[in-house]
Amino acid sequence: MTPLLEMRSITKTFPGVKALDQVNLQVMEGEIHAICGENGAGKSTLMKVLSGVYPAGSYEGEIHYDGQLAQFRDITDSEHRGIIIIHQELALVPLLSIAENLFLGNERAKNGVINWRETFARTEGLLKKVGLKEAPSTLIEKLGVGKQQLVEIAKALSKEVRLLILDEPTAALSEADSQALLDLMLELKTQGVTQIIISHKLNEVRRVADTVTVIRDGTSVSTTTAASGNITEDRIVRDMVGRDMSDRYPPRPRNPGDMLLEVSDWNVWHPEQAERQVISDISFNVRKGEVVGIAGLMGSGRTELAMSIFGRSYGRNISGRVRLKGQEIDVSRIDRAIANGLAYVTEDRKSLGLVLDETIRTNITLANLPAVSRSGVINENQETTIAEGYRGALNIRTPSVFQKVVNLSGGNQQKVVLSKWLFAEPEVLILDEPTRGIDVGAKFEIYGIINDLAAQGKGVLMISSEMPELLGMCDRIYVMNEGEFVGELTAEDASQERIMSLIVTE
Amino acid sequence: MDTTNKSLGDYFRHHMREYGLLIALIAIMVFFQVVTDGTLLKPVNITNLFLQNSYIIIMALGMLVVIVSGNIDLSVGSVMGFVGAFAAVMIVEWQVPVSVTILASLLLGTLIGAAQGYFVAYWKIPSFIVTLAGMLVFRGLSLWLLEGQSVGPFPKSFQLISTGFVPDIFPAGLTDALAAMSGSRNFNGLSMALGVVAVAFIIWTGLRDRAHNAKYGIEDEPQAFFVARTVIISGALLFVMFKLSTFRGVPNVLVSMVVLTVIYAFLTANTTIGRRIYALGGNVKAAKLSGIKTERLIFLSFVNMGLLAALAGLIFAARLNTATPKAGFAVELDVIAAVFIGGASMSGGSGKVIGAVVGAFIMGVMNNGMSILGIGIDYQQVIKGLVLLAAVFFDVYNKTKQG
Numbered sequence: 001m002t003p004l005l006e007m008r009s010i011t012k013t014f015p016g017v018k019a020l021d022q023v024n025l026q027v028m029e030g031e032i033h034a035i036c037g038e039n040g041a042g043k044s045t046l047m048k049v050l051s052g053v054y055p056a057g058s059y060e061g062e063i064h065y066d067g068q069l070a071q072f073r074d075i076t077d078s079e080h081r082g083i084i085i086i087h088q089e090l091a092l093v094p095l096l097s098i099a100e101n102l103f104l105g106n107e108r109a110k111n112g113v114i115n116w117r118e119t120f121a122r123t124e125g126l127l128k129k130v131g132l133k134e135a136p137s138t139l140i141e142k143l144g145v146g147k148q149q150l151v152e153i154a155k156a157l158s159k160e161v162r163l164l165i166l167d168e169p170t171a172a173l174s175e176a177d178s179q180a181l182l183d184l185m186l187e188l189k190t191q192g193v194t195q196i197i198i199s200h201k202l203n204e205v206r207r208v209a210d211t212v213t214v215i216r217d218g219t220s221v222s223t224t225t226a227a228s229g230n231i232t233e234d235r236i237v238r239d240m241v242g243r244d245m246s247d248r249y250p251p252r253p254r255n256p257g258d259m260l261l262e263v264s265d266w267n268v269w270h271p272e273q274a275e276r277q278v279i280s281d282i283s284f285n286v287r288k289g290e291v292v293g294i295a296g297l298m299g300s301g302r303t304e305l306a307m308s309i310f311g312r313s314y315g316r317n318i319s320g321r322v323r324l325k326g327q328e329i330d331v332s333r334i335d336r337a338i339a340n341g342l343a344y345v346t347e348d349r350k351s352l353g354l355v356l357d358e359t360i361r362t363n364i365t366l367a368n369l370p371a372v373s374r375s376g377v378i379n380e381n382q383e384t385t386i387a388e389g390y391r392g393a394l395n396i397r398t399p400s401v402f403q404k405v406v407n408l409s410g411g412n413q414q415k416v417v418l419s420k421w422l423f424a425e426p427e428v429l430i431l432d433e434p435t436r437g438i439d440v441g442a443k444f445e446i447y448g449i450i451n452d453l454a455a456q457g458k459g460v461l462m463i464s465s466e467m468p469e470l471l472g473m474c475d476r477i478y479v480m481n482e483g484e485f486v487g488e489l490t491a492e493d494a495s496q497e498r499i500m501s502l503i504v505t506e
Numbered sequence: 507m508d509t510t511n512k513s514l515g516d517y518f519r520h521h522m523r524e525y526g527l528l529i530a531l532i533a534i535m536v537f538f539q540v541v542t543d544g545t546l547l548k549p550v551n552i553t554n555l556f557l558q559n560s561y562i563i564i565m566a567l568g569m570l571v572v573i574v575s576g577n578i579d580l581s582v583g584s585v586m587g588f589v590g591a592f593a594a595v596m597i598v599e600w601q602v603p604v605s606v607t608i609l610a611s612l613l614l615g616t617l618i619g620a621a622q623g624y625f626v627a628y629w630k631i632p633s634f635i636v637t638l639a640g641m642l643v644f645r646g647l648s649l650w651l652l653e654g655q656s657v658g659p660f661p662k663s664f665q666l667i668s669t670g671f672v673p674d675i676f677p678a679g680l681t682d683a684l685a686a687m688s689g690s691r692n693f694n695g696l697s698m699a700l701g702v703v704a705v706a707f708i709i710w711t712g713l714r715d716r717a718h719n720a721k722y723g724i725e726d727e728p729q730a731f732f733v734a735r736t737v738i739i740s741g742a743l744l745f746v747m748f749k750l751s752t753f754r755g756v757p758n759v760l761v762s763m764v765v766l767t768v769i770y771a772f773l774t775a776n777t778t779i780g781r782r783i784y785a786l787g788g789n790v791k792a793a794k795l796s797g798i799k800t801e802r803l804i805f806l807s808f809v810n811m812g813l814l815a816a817l818a819g820l821i822f823a824a825r826l827n828t829a830t831p832k833a834g835f836a837v838e839l840d841v842i843a844a845v846f847i848g849g850a851s852m853s854g855g856s857g858k859v860i861g862a863v864v865g866a867f868i869m870g871v872m873n874n875g876m877s878i879l880g881i882g883i884d885y886q887q888v889i890k891g892l893v894l895l896a897a898v899f900f901d902v903y904n905k906t907k908q909g
Contacts, residue, residue, distance in 0.1 A: 313795060335797040344795065352795055355788035357855055366785055367796040369778040376777045384722050402724065420796070 010061035034209035038439030082162030099136035146177030174298030249472030257288030266320035286459035293470035296480035310344035311337035341427035390419035411442025538875030549753035559870035561818035568814035576854025577633035581640030587834030589819030594829030619812020658828025668824035694755030701747025787854030
C-alpha cells in the first residue's frame with residue numbers, strides 16, 4: 001500500500017493560539033483512518049487545512065496528496081482532486097428533493113437547462129450504491145437524519161470521491177442507522193474509497209478503522225494500526241486525555257432514599273397526527289439520591305416522554321399523574337413544572353438549551369430570574385457573583401462569564417446549560433443525552449456533577465443512547481421501546497446484552 | 507505606553523458600533539451646522555428638532571422592543587394616523603372633553619396593539635403579514651373616519667401636549683439677571699437647572715457603574731474613553747439646554763420623550779421582563795423551555811407598541827393642530843430605520859434603546875438640515891436610504907471582521 005495522503009509537520013496558528021503544532025498524518029490508499037481527540041484538540045482545524053478552507057500559505061508544513069505536493073486554494077480546489085468532507089451539520093436543502101440536492105451546484109444541465117432524466121437516473125444509481133431505498137423525488141425534509149447522512153454520502157460519490165472525510169457521522173444517528181452507516185463505510189472501502197472518520201465513539205472506531213491517529217492539544221500523539229492488534233478503547237482514551245482513565249465513571253455511594261418523583265399512567269399523543277399515540281401507559285419513579293436511566297433506541301419516545309412531563313412541551317392529549325414526594329404536582333405548563341421542582345436538560349443544547357448570542361451569565365440565570373431580582377429589577381452584581389460561582393464549581397473554561405456561549409466548546413456549553421438548571425434548584429433533573437458530542441474529559445466532569453447532585457439528594461433521570469454510560473452511572477435502568485417501557489433492570493442485573501434483548505424481544 | 511495605546515485601539519475597534527453611532531450623530535450635526543451657517547443649532551431650531559422628532563422617537567422605543575423580540579410592526583404609521591383622526595373626531599365633532607379623549611385614544615391604541623399581537627403571538631402568524639394587514643386596515647379606517655377631510659383645529663388645552671412649554675419655577679428676578687448675562691431676551695432657569703441636574707446624574711451613575719465593575723472585576727471602558735464620552739455628552743447636553751433656556755424653555759414633548767426613554771432603557775436593560783424579551787428574541791425555543799411565557803411577552807410587546815403609537819398620534823395631531831388622512835403616512839419606515847440605524851438586529855435578540863433614540867435623532871437631524879438647505883424631498887429620500895444601508899453595512903462589516 002502507498003500513502004494517498006501525507007500531511008507533514010502541519011502547524012497552524014491563530015492570533016494568540018497555536019491550534020496545530022507539527023501534526024503528522026499519513027493515510028494509506030484504500031484504508032479507513034480514524035482520527036480521535038477531545039473537542040478542541042485540533043481535528044476540525046486539521047481537516048480544514050486539508051480541504052483548503054485554510055488555503056495553502058496560511059499554515060506551515062506540507063500536504064502530499066496522490067504523490068504530489070498539494071496546495072489547495074479553497075474547498076472547490078480540493079473537491080476537484082476528490083477530497084470531500086461531510087460535516088457534522090448536514091448541508092442539505094430540506095425543501096428540495098434528493099435528486100436536486102445530489103446535484104446541487106453540479107447540475108446535469110446543458111446551457112442552464114436541467115436534464116431531469118439523467119439527473120434521476122444517476123440519482124437512482126447512487127442511492128442504490130449507498131443502500132437507500134427512497135425515490136429520487138422525495139423531499140429531504142421527509143427523511144430522518146440517518147437517511148440524510150446517506151444522501152450526503154451519495155452526493156460525495158457523485159463527485160468521483162477518492163478521499164471521503166466523515167466528521168462525527170453517527171453523532172445524531174440511532175444505533176441501527178449507525179450500524180448501517182458503518183457497514184456502508186466498509187462497503188465503500190472494498191470499492192477503493194479511502195476514508196477518514198472523526199469520531200468520539202470508540203467502539204465504532206474499533207469496528208471500522210484500519211489505523212487510528214490520536215490528536216491531543218494540537219499535536220499528533222500516536223498512530224496505531226489494527227494489524228498490530230493494539231487498537232483498544234482504553235488505549236485510545238489514554239492517548240486522548242493523556243492520562244489513564246481506568247475508571248471512566250467516577251464512583252458514587254449507592255443508597256437511594258425516599259420516593260421523590262412518581263409518574264403514573266402517562267399517555268401522550270403526537271402533536272400533529274391525532275391518531276398516533278407516542279407514549280402508552282408509562283409509569284416510573286425516581287428516589288432521592290438515585291440516578292435512573294432510560295435506555296432505548298432513537299425514536300423510542302424517550303425525549304417525547306421527558307418533554308411531555310416537563311410542562312407539556314411536547315405532545316397532545318396528555319394524561320397521567322405526576323407526584324413529587326407523594327403530592328400530586330401541576331406540570332401543565334413549563335413555568336409550573338419548574339416551580340414544582342422539575343428541570344429538563346435538553347438533548348439539543350444549541351437550538352433548545354441556550355441563547356447562543358447571549359453571555360454565560362445571562363444564560364445561567366434565565367430559568368430563575370426572580371432569584372436575582374427584586375420587584376422585577378435584576379441585580380446584575382448578584383447575577384455576576386452567581387454565574388462566577390457556577391463557572392468555578394462546574395469548571396467552565398472561559399476567561400469570564402461575559403463571554404457569549406456561542407464561543408464555547410460543546411462541553412463548556414453543556415456545563416452552562418447544567419448551571420442554568422442547577423440554579424433553578426430542582427428536585428428532579430431530567431438529563432437528555434447529557435454528554436452528546438462532548439469530549440471524554442468533559443464527560444468525566446459531567447458524570448461528577450451528576451454524582452454530586454445525587455449526593456445532595458436530588459433525583460436524576462438520565463436518557464442516553466450510550467449504553468456504557470447508563471450502565472456506568474445508573475442505579476436502575478428502564479428500557480423503552482416504541483413508546484412503552486419494556487423492562488426495568490437494576491444496576492447489578494443490567495448489561496448491554498440484556499437491554500438489547502429486551503428491546504428486540506418485545 | 508505602547509501597550510495601553512494598543513489596548514485602547516482594540517477596545518475602540520470592538521465597540522466601534524456604540525462609539526460610531528455617537529460620532530456619526532455629532533459629525534452629522536457639525537456638518538449641517540456648518541453648511542446651514544449656524545441655523546441648525548439656533549434655539550428655535552433645536553426646539554423644532556425635538557417637536558418634529560418626538561413622535562418618531564416615542565414609537566422607536568416600542569419598535570425596539572418589538573424588533574428585539576424578533577418581530578416587526580409595519581402598522582405604526584397607520585395606527586398613529588388613525589388614533590389622531592379618532593381624537594380629532596371626538597374633540598371637534600363630538601365635543602368630548604380633552605382628558606377623556608386622550609384616555610380613550612390611548613385605550614384605542616392599546617386595543618389595536620392587542621388585536622395584532624393576538625394573531626402574532628397566539629396564532630403564530632408572521633408579524634410582517636399581520637401588521638401589513640393592519641397598515642392597510644387602519645389607513646383605510648382613518649380615511650373613512652375623516653371622510654377624506656382634515657379635521658381641526660383643536661382647543662388650546664389639547665395643543666399643549668405638543669407645543670406647550672414647561673413653565674419656569676424660578677423667580678423672575680433671577681431669570682432676568684441670567685438673561686442679561688447670557689445676552690438674550692429671556693432666560694428659562696428651569697431648563698438650565700434641568701440640564702445641570704441631568705449632567706450631574708449622568709456623571710454620578712457613570713462613576714457608580716465603574717466602581718461596581720471594578721469591584722466585580724468586570725472589564726470596563728478605558729478611563730480615557732469614559733472621560734471623553736462623558737465630557738462630550740455632558741457638554742452637548744448643557745449646550746442644548748442652554749440654547750433652550752434662551753428661547754422658551756423645555757417643551758412638554760421633550761419631557762415626555764426623556765421620561766419614556768429613561769423608562770424603556772431601564773425596562774430593557776435592568777428588569778426581568780426586558781431580559782426575557784432579549785432571550786426570546788435570541789432563541790425562542792430555549793426561552794420557552796426555560797419557563798418563559800414567550801407568547802404573552804410577544805403579545806405584550808405589541809400592546810405596548812399600540813399604546814406608544816397612540817401617544818405619538820396624539821402628539822402629532824396636536825402639533826399640526828389638525829388631523830389629516832395623510833398623517834403618519836410612511837412614518838413606520840422612519841421608525842424602523844431609526845431602530846436599525848441604532849444597531850438592532852433584524853433577527854431579534856439585540857439592540858439598545860439608546861441606540862434607537864440616537865438613530866432617530868440621526869434621521870431627524872438629517873431631515874431638518876436638508877430641509878433648511880432646501881434640498882428636495884426626492885434627494886432627501888435617496889440620502890436617507892443610503893444612510894440606513896451604510897449604517898447596517900457598517901454593522902455587518904464589523905461583525906465579519908471580528909468573527
